[in-house]
Amino acid sequence: MEQTAVEIKQGAQTREPMLRVHQLVKRFGGLTAVNKVDFEVYPGEVVGLVGDNAAGKSTLIKCISGVHQPDEGEIFFQGQRVRFSRPMEARDAHIETIYQDLALAGNLNVGANIFMGREPQKSYLGGLIKVLDEGFMLAESQKIMGRLGIHIPDFSQQIETLSGGQRQAVAIARAVYWKAQLMIMDEPTNNLGVVEQRQVLELVQELRQQNVPVILISHTLPDIFAVTDRIVVMHRGHKVTEKKTSETDSQEIVQYMVGALDDRRDSYL
Numbered sequence: 239m240e241q242t243a244v245e246i247k248q249g250a251q252t253r254e255p256m257l258r259v260h261q262l263v264k265r266f267g268g269l270t271a272v273n274k275v276d277f278e279v280y281p282g283e284v285v286g287l288v289g290d291n292a293a294g295k296s297t298l299i300k301c302i303s304g305v306h307q308p309d310e311g312e313i314f315f316q317g318q319r320v321r322f323s324r325p326m327e328a329r330d331a332h333i334e335t336i337y338q339d340l341a342l343a344g345n346l347n348v349g350a351n352i353f354m355g356r357e358p359q360k361s362y363l364g365g366l367i368k369v370l371d372e373g374f375m376l377a378e379s380q381k382i383m384g385r386l387g388i389h390i391p392d393f394s395q396q397i398e399t400l401s402g403g404q405r406q407a408v409a410i411a412r413a414v415y416w417k418a419q420l421m422i423m424d425e426p427t428n429n430l431g432v433v434e435q436r437q438v439l440e441l442v443q444e445l446r447q448q449n450v451p452v453i454l455i456s457h458t459l460p461d462i463f464a465v466t467d468r469i470v471v472m473h474r475g476h477k478v479t480e481k482k483t484s485e486t487d488s489q490e491i492v493q494y495m496v497g498a499l500d501d502r503r504d505s506y507l
Protein backbone atom coordinates (compact mmCIF):
# COMPACT_ATOMS: atom_id res chain seq x y z
CA MET A 239 0.00 0.00 0.00
CA GLU A 240 1.24 3.48 -0.85
CA GLN A 241 2.15 5.74 2.04
CA THR A 242 0.68 9.21 2.22
CA ALA A 243 3.01 12.19 2.59
CA VAL A 244 1.85 12.60 6.22
CA GLU A 245 2.66 8.96 7.04
CA ILE A 246 6.11 9.26 5.48
CA LYS A 247 6.75 12.44 7.47
CA GLN A 248 5.60 10.77 10.71
CA GLY A 249 7.87 7.80 9.98
CA ALA A 250 10.80 10.14 9.42
CA GLN A 251 10.02 12.02 12.61
CA THR A 252 10.13 8.90 14.75
CA ARG A 253 13.59 8.12 13.37
CA GLU A 254 14.86 11.63 14.14
CA PRO A 255 17.29 11.46 17.07
CA MET A 256 16.46 13.54 20.14
CA LEU A 257 20.18 14.16 20.60
CA ARG A 258 22.94 13.99 18.02
CA VAL A 259 26.57 14.52 18.89
CA HIS A 260 28.83 14.90 15.86
CA GLN A 261 32.63 14.54 15.90
CA LEU A 262 32.90 15.97 19.40
CA VAL A 263 36.36 16.77 20.74
CA LYS A 264 37.24 17.99 24.24
CA ARG A 265 40.84 18.57 25.29
CA PHE A 266 42.31 19.40 28.67
CA GLY A 267 45.77 20.78 27.87
CA GLY A 268 47.63 18.04 26.02
CA LEU A 269 45.06 15.37 26.91
CA THR A 270 42.21 14.62 24.51
CA ALA A 271 39.50 13.40 26.88
CA VAL A 272 36.85 13.03 24.14
CA ASN A 273 38.11 12.32 20.63
CA LYS A 274 35.80 12.74 17.60
CA VAL A 275 32.82 11.03 19.17
CA ASP A 276 29.56 10.54 17.24
CA PHE A 277 26.58 9.60 19.36
CA GLU A 278 22.79 9.62 19.01
CA VAL A 279 19.90 9.13 21.39
CA TYR A 280 16.37 8.46 20.13
CA PRO A 281 13.08 9.22 21.93
CA GLY A 282 12.21 6.75 24.67
CA GLU A 283 15.57 5.00 24.45
CA VAL A 284 17.82 4.13 27.37
CA VAL A 285 21.45 4.22 26.23
CA GLY A 286 24.21 2.83 28.43
CA LEU A 287 27.51 4.69 28.24
CA VAL A 288 30.30 2.50 29.56
CA GLY A 289 34.09 2.41 29.64
CA ASP A 290 36.98 2.07 32.01
CA ASN A 291 38.03 4.86 34.40
CA ALA A 292 39.13 7.99 32.51
CA ALA A 293 37.57 6.76 29.24
CA GLY A 294 35.91 10.17 28.79
CA LYS A 295 32.31 9.34 29.74
CA SER A 296 31.75 12.13 32.25
CA THR A 297 33.54 14.63 30.00
CA LEU A 298 31.28 13.70 27.08
CA ILE A 299 28.09 14.19 29.06
CA LYS A 300 29.43 17.40 30.61
CA CYS A 301 29.85 18.75 27.05
CA ILE A 302 26.19 17.87 26.39
CA SER A 303 24.95 19.42 29.63
CA GLY A 304 26.79 22.74 29.35
CA VAL A 305 29.46 22.19 32.03
CA HIS A 306 32.22 22.03 29.39
CA GLN A 307 32.32 23.67 25.98
CA PRO A 308 33.59 21.28 23.26
CA ASP A 309 36.72 22.26 21.33
CA GLU A 310 35.38 20.76 18.10
CA GLY A 311 32.21 19.16 16.84
CA GLU A 312 28.53 19.88 17.09
CA ILE A 313 25.60 18.98 19.30
CA PHE A 314 22.03 18.91 17.98
CA PHE A 315 19.09 18.65 20.36
CA GLN A 316 15.58 18.14 18.99
CA GLY A 317 16.90 19.00 15.54
CA GLN A 318 18.49 22.32 16.54
CA ARG A 319 22.18 22.99 16.91
CA VAL A 320 22.85 23.92 20.53
CA ARG A 321 25.81 25.52 22.30
CA PHE A 322 25.27 25.71 26.03
CA SER A 323 27.64 27.97 27.87
CA ARG A 324 26.26 27.08 31.31
CA PRO A 325 24.43 24.06 32.82
CA MET A 326 21.32 26.18 33.43
CA GLU A 327 21.01 26.76 29.66
CA ALA A 328 20.90 23.00 29.11
CA ARG A 329 18.33 22.65 31.89
CA ASP A 330 16.22 25.39 30.27
CA ALA A 331 16.30 23.26 27.09
CA HIS A 332 15.00 20.33 29.23
CA ILE A 333 18.24 18.38 29.41
CA GLU A 334 18.48 17.28 33.04
CA THR A 335 21.66 15.74 34.39
CA ILE A 336 22.43 13.88 37.58
CA TYR A 337 26.20 14.10 38.01
CA GLN A 338 28.51 11.57 39.57
CA ASP A 339 29.18 14.19 42.26
CA LEU A 340 25.48 14.77 42.87
CA ALA A 341 24.29 18.34 42.42
CA LEU A 342 21.81 18.69 45.26
CA ALA A 343 22.14 21.22 48.07
CA GLY A 344 22.64 19.25 51.29
CA ASN A 345 21.45 22.00 53.60
CA LEU A 346 18.10 22.49 51.83
CA ASN A 347 14.95 20.38 52.05
CA VAL A 348 13.32 18.33 49.26
CA GLY A 349 11.08 21.13 47.96
CA ALA A 350 13.88 23.69 47.90
CA ASN A 351 16.03 21.26 45.93
CA ILE A 352 13.34 20.47 43.38
CA PHE A 353 12.85 24.20 42.79
CA MET A 354 16.53 25.17 43.09
CA GLY A 355 17.28 28.01 40.64
CA ARG A 356 13.57 28.24 39.70
CA GLU A 357 11.96 29.19 43.00
CA PRO A 358 8.32 30.31 42.83
CA GLN A 359 7.46 33.57 44.58
CA LYS A 360 4.31 34.99 46.10
CA SER A 361 3.70 38.71 45.63
CA TYR A 362 2.10 41.05 48.12
CA LEU A 363 1.12 44.72 47.85
CA GLY A 364 0.88 44.65 44.08
CA GLY A 365 4.30 43.04 43.66
CA LEU A 366 6.17 45.34 46.07
CA ILE A 367 6.99 42.45 48.39
CA LYS A 368 8.01 39.05 47.08
CA VAL A 369 8.50 35.98 49.23
CA LEU A 370 9.32 32.35 48.47
CA ASP A 371 6.17 30.31 48.02
CA GLU A 372 7.16 27.48 50.34
CA GLY A 373 3.65 26.03 50.55
CA PHE A 374 3.53 25.63 46.77
CA MET A 375 7.02 24.06 46.70
CA LEU A 376 6.05 21.57 49.41
CA ALA A 377 2.71 20.62 47.79
CA GLU A 378 4.27 20.21 44.33
CA SER A 379 7.18 18.16 45.72
CA GLN A 380 4.81 15.83 47.57
CA LYS A 381 2.74 15.42 44.40
CA ILE A 382 5.67 14.52 42.12
CA MET A 383 7.32 12.21 44.67
CA GLY A 384 3.96 10.50 45.20
CA ARG A 385 3.47 10.07 41.45
CA LEU A 386 6.85 8.39 41.18
CA GLY A 387 6.15 6.19 44.21
CA ILE A 388 9.01 7.65 46.24
CA HIS A 389 8.48 7.68 49.98
CA ILE A 390 10.15 10.41 52.02
CA PRO A 391 9.07 10.39 55.68
CA ASP A 392 9.50 14.11 56.31
CA PHE A 393 9.67 16.69 53.54
CA SER A 394 11.15 19.32 55.83
CA GLN A 395 14.24 17.12 56.32
CA GLN A 396 17.47 18.53 54.94
CA ILE A 397 18.77 16.58 51.93
CA GLU A 398 21.98 15.61 53.76
CA THR A 399 19.93 13.59 56.26
CA LEU A 400 18.43 11.43 53.47
CA SER A 401 19.95 8.18 52.26
CA GLY A 402 21.90 8.07 48.98
CA GLY A 403 19.00 6.37 47.21
CA GLN A 404 16.48 8.91 48.47
CA ARG A 405 18.75 11.70 47.24
CA GLN A 406 18.97 10.13 43.79
CA ALA A 407 15.20 9.82 43.82
CA VAL A 408 14.83 13.54 44.64
CA ALA A 409 17.19 14.40 41.76
CA ILE A 410 15.15 12.22 39.39
CA ALA A 411 11.87 13.71 40.68
CA ARG A 412 13.26 17.18 39.98
CA ALA A 413 14.05 16.18 36.40
CA VAL A 414 10.59 14.69 35.85
CA TYR A 415 8.90 17.71 37.44
CA TRP A 416 10.67 20.07 35.06
CA LYS A 417 9.68 17.86 32.12
CA ALA A 418 13.07 16.54 31.12
CA GLN A 419 13.27 15.73 27.41
CA LEU A 420 16.59 14.02 27.98
CA MET A 421 17.86 12.60 31.24
CA ILE A 422 21.56 12.03 31.79
CA MET A 423 22.65 9.97 34.79
CA ASP A 424 26.33 9.61 35.67
CA GLU A 425 26.78 6.62 38.02
CA PRO A 426 23.39 7.08 39.74
CA THR A 427 23.61 3.79 41.64
CA ASN A 428 27.14 4.32 42.99
CA ASN A 429 27.40 3.77 46.75
CA LEU A 430 23.75 2.73 47.02
CA GLY A 431 22.33 -0.25 48.88
CA VAL A 432 20.71 -3.08 46.92
CA VAL A 433 17.12 -1.90 47.46
CA GLU A 434 17.98 1.70 46.60
CA GLN A 435 19.81 0.62 43.44
CA ARG A 436 16.70 -1.24 42.35
CA GLN A 437 14.53 1.81 43.04
CA VAL A 438 16.74 4.03 40.88
CA LEU A 439 16.65 1.47 38.05
CA GLU A 440 12.85 1.31 38.34
CA LEU A 441 12.78 5.10 37.96
CA VAL A 442 14.85 4.76 34.78
CA GLN A 443 12.21 2.35 33.42
CA GLU A 444 9.53 4.84 34.45
CA LEU A 445 11.27 7.59 32.46
CA ARG A 446 11.41 5.32 29.41
CA GLN A 447 7.67 4.63 29.75
CA GLN A 448 7.13 8.39 29.70
CA ASN A 449 9.15 8.44 26.43
CA VAL A 450 11.99 10.38 28.10
CA PRO A 451 15.33 9.14 26.73
CA VAL A 452 18.02 8.36 29.27
CA ILE A 453 21.81 8.22 29.00
CA LEU A 454 23.00 6.00 31.81
CA ILE A 455 26.67 5.83 32.79
CA SER A 456 27.55 2.91 35.03
CA HIS A 457 30.39 0.55 35.81
CA THR A 458 27.83 -2.02 36.97
CA LEU A 459 27.24 -4.05 33.83
CA PRO A 460 24.30 -6.05 35.25
CA ASP A 461 22.47 -2.70 35.74
CA ILE A 462 23.37 -1.65 32.20
CA PHE A 463 22.08 -4.93 30.80
CA ALA A 464 18.93 -4.75 32.95
CA VAL A 465 17.68 -1.37 31.71
CA THR A 466 19.32 -0.27 28.45
CA ASP A 467 18.26 -0.65 24.82
CA ARG A 468 21.67 0.16 23.44
CA ILE A 469 25.24 0.28 24.79
CA VAL A 470 27.96 2.70 23.72
CA VAL A 471 31.51 1.87 24.79
CA MET A 472 34.30 4.45 25.15
CA HIS A 473 37.99 3.71 25.46
CA ARG A 474 40.65 6.40 25.90
CA GLY A 475 38.40 9.15 24.57
CA HIS A 476 37.11 7.23 21.54
CA LYS A 477 33.80 5.55 20.95
CA VAL A 478 34.95 2.02 20.14
CA THR A 479 31.57 0.41 19.52
CA GLU A 480 27.85 0.65 19.98
CA LYS A 481 25.61 -2.42 20.20
CA LYS A 482 21.97 -3.21 20.74
CA THR A 483 21.80 -4.61 24.28
CA SER A 484 19.89 -7.65 23.04
CA GLU A 485 22.68 -8.44 20.56
CA THR A 486 25.66 -8.46 22.92
CA ASP A 487 26.70 -9.73 26.33
CA SER A 488 28.87 -8.48 29.18
CA GLN A 489 31.87 -10.57 28.10
CA GLU A 490 31.95 -8.85 24.72
CA ILE A 491 31.37 -5.39 26.24
CA VAL A 492 34.29 -5.92 28.65
CA GLN A 493 36.54 -6.75 25.68
CA TYR A 494 35.67 -3.37 24.18
CA MET A 495 36.08 -1.60 27.53
CA VAL A 496 39.64 -2.86 27.98
CA GLY A 497 40.63 -2.12 24.38
CA ALA A 498 40.92 -5.75 23.23
CA LEU A 499 38.17 -5.10 20.66
CA ASP A 500 37.72 -1.86 18.72
CA ASP A 501 35.34 -1.49 15.78
CA ARG A 502 37.41 1.34 14.29
CA ARG A 503 40.54 -0.78 14.25
CA ASP A 504 38.78 -4.03 13.31
CA SER A 505 37.19 -2.34 10.33
CA TYR A 506 40.68 -1.78 8.89
CA LEU A 507 41.75 -5.41 9.32
Ligand SMILES: Nc1ncnc2c1ncn2[C@@H]1O[C@H](COP(=O)(O)OP(=O)(O)OP(=O)(O)O)[C@@H](O)[C@H]1O
Binds near residue numbers: 266290292
Ligand atom coordinates in the same frame (compact mmCIF):
# COMPACT_ATOMS: atom_id res chain seq x y z
N1 LIG B 1 38.38 19.32 34.44
C1 LIG B 1 39.38 18.55 34.00
N2 LIG B 1 40.62 19.03 33.84
C2 LIG B 1 41.62 18.26 33.37
N3 LIG B 1 41.48 16.97 33.03
C3 LIG B 1 40.26 16.43 33.17
C4 LIG B 1 39.14 17.17 33.65
N4 LIG B 1 38.06 16.37 33.67
C5 LIG B 1 38.49 15.17 33.23
N5 LIG B 1 39.78 15.20 32.91
C6 LIG B 1 40.57 14.09 32.37
O1 LIG B 1 39.89 13.58 31.23
C7 LIG B 1 39.97 12.17 31.19
C8 LIG B 1 38.56 11.61 31.12
O2 LIG B 1 37.94 11.81 32.37
P1 LIG B 1 36.42 11.50 32.64
O3 LIG B 1 36.08 12.06 33.96
O4 LIG B 1 35.60 11.96 31.48
O5 LIG B 1 36.43 9.89 32.66
P2 LIG B 1 35.28 8.87 32.99
O6 LIG B 1 35.14 7.95 31.82
O7 LIG B 1 34.05 9.57 33.44
O8 LIG B 1 35.93 8.04 34.18
P3 LIG B 1 35.28 7.44 35.54
O9 LIG B 1 34.66 6.14 35.13
O10 LIG B 1 36.46 7.21 36.40
O11 LIG B 1 34.30 8.41 36.09
C9 LIG B 1 40.75 11.74 32.41
O12 LIG B 1 42.07 11.49 32.02
C10 LIG B 1 40.65 12.92 33.34
O13 LIG B 1 41.77 13.03 34.16
Ligand SMILES: [Mg+2]
Binds near residue numbers: 295296297
Ligand atom coordinates in the same frame (compact mmCIF):
# COMPACT_ATOMS: atom_id res chain seq x y z
MG1 LIG C 1 33.06 9.70 35.25
